[in-house]
Amino acid sequence: MDRDKSGRASGGIVIGQIALLLAGLGFIEYAVRQGIIGSLYLSEPTRVVREIVALFANGDIFPNLAVTLQEFLAGYLLAALAGIGTGLFLVLVPRAETFFGPFLSALLAVPKVTIIPLLMLWLGIGLSHKIAIVFLFCFFTIAYNTITGVKQTADNHLKVARVFEATKVQTVLKVVLPSAAPTIFAGLRVSAATGLVGALFGEMIASKNGLGNLLVKATSLYDTAKAFAIITVVTVVSVLLIAAIDWLEKKVVLRWKSS
Template structure:
């Protein structure tokens, strides 16, 4: 059974790689044959050359470091605040009924429209971008935490009461483990949207970061460099989500089983 599963997974990965190369080959052909202008689409080989150029000749590591600093600062704060808010709203009687309409209204506000206003309040530095990332992530994490906690089995809670578990023990041993799958889904979604939030902030008002670098590339009609930056952002996003997956498997599952 294990071998069948491995073989199936191998076939899927091979199929994905083949599909990716076919897509890249079509893009390369369209640009080389001038079916699509290089102003609108860049050949994958040119994008690869531009990526190498950014690392060898440019200061892309500096810009990447700035973007990651903004992202992780806002994301970690939003994760802690979102999980804590979800816990409080569910565990404190009537708190959710009172505060949920306000949270829903704030979540409905388009975050992009707040970026210029936040710029007036906070300037264009690190704090400005961290707050943007926070706003992009917080509500998703908070509402998913609420949903996850409400899915906790009543039988598990009864067992905790029978063994006279404290409130803290019930939260750590029963409630959070039960809600964790839903919370980790929120963390994965928020990781992608939070990175987009950081880029938006940099594109609107920043002297550094990948978003600022992307604006410069498009303003100079450097399509290859723009696609290179987009590719780099995509890779970073995939790695962050993979890191969250690894955290769930290596850390949380061990904690849950213990």
């Protein structure tokens, strides 16, 4: 009975969410068609759908999407490795956290947008420039989430590891990382969205391709429908990236728990 009730409740929530979404889209469609909202500011959802279909039909989206994903994945993976490694190092070596902690905090406080012109000067406007931007957008969130997660490791678990004479590496792999995994993956999840925004931001500032470049071209021509179509594609990609990280988290955490 409880399962039936919870199933009906969750089904009702989903139906309500779909109804609210359709009502919002319907209102926008009506408002734009009737001239209540200018088509320069918003576009009819049906027209946005047609633009999305056109982007995929004529193939314009694929090379630009590939470029953006390449920039994002390279910068994100580097940030994940460096962020998790830095977080572990600073917590497991207390003197290192005492020494390097203030520098990390100072770097975190520097507005990332102000560094982008310097990155253009140092790296040009090619792939390395976008990778560096994605790295900056992701690294600090992952590093600080790792630090927080590692510090939350239960003392009892560490004592048990010492009783069984576990090595430092075994303690990290079998105790520290499994305990910190939820917090680390929370940082990875947030960084996935911000990193993609970083890639787009870099492309919008200086790039000859990528989804950000497509978006700039659409807005410069006041093609609102195409701009919203690109934004929709980016949103879907972001949701899929976060879903992939959620799937990876379940696989990793379940494997650690079973071991």
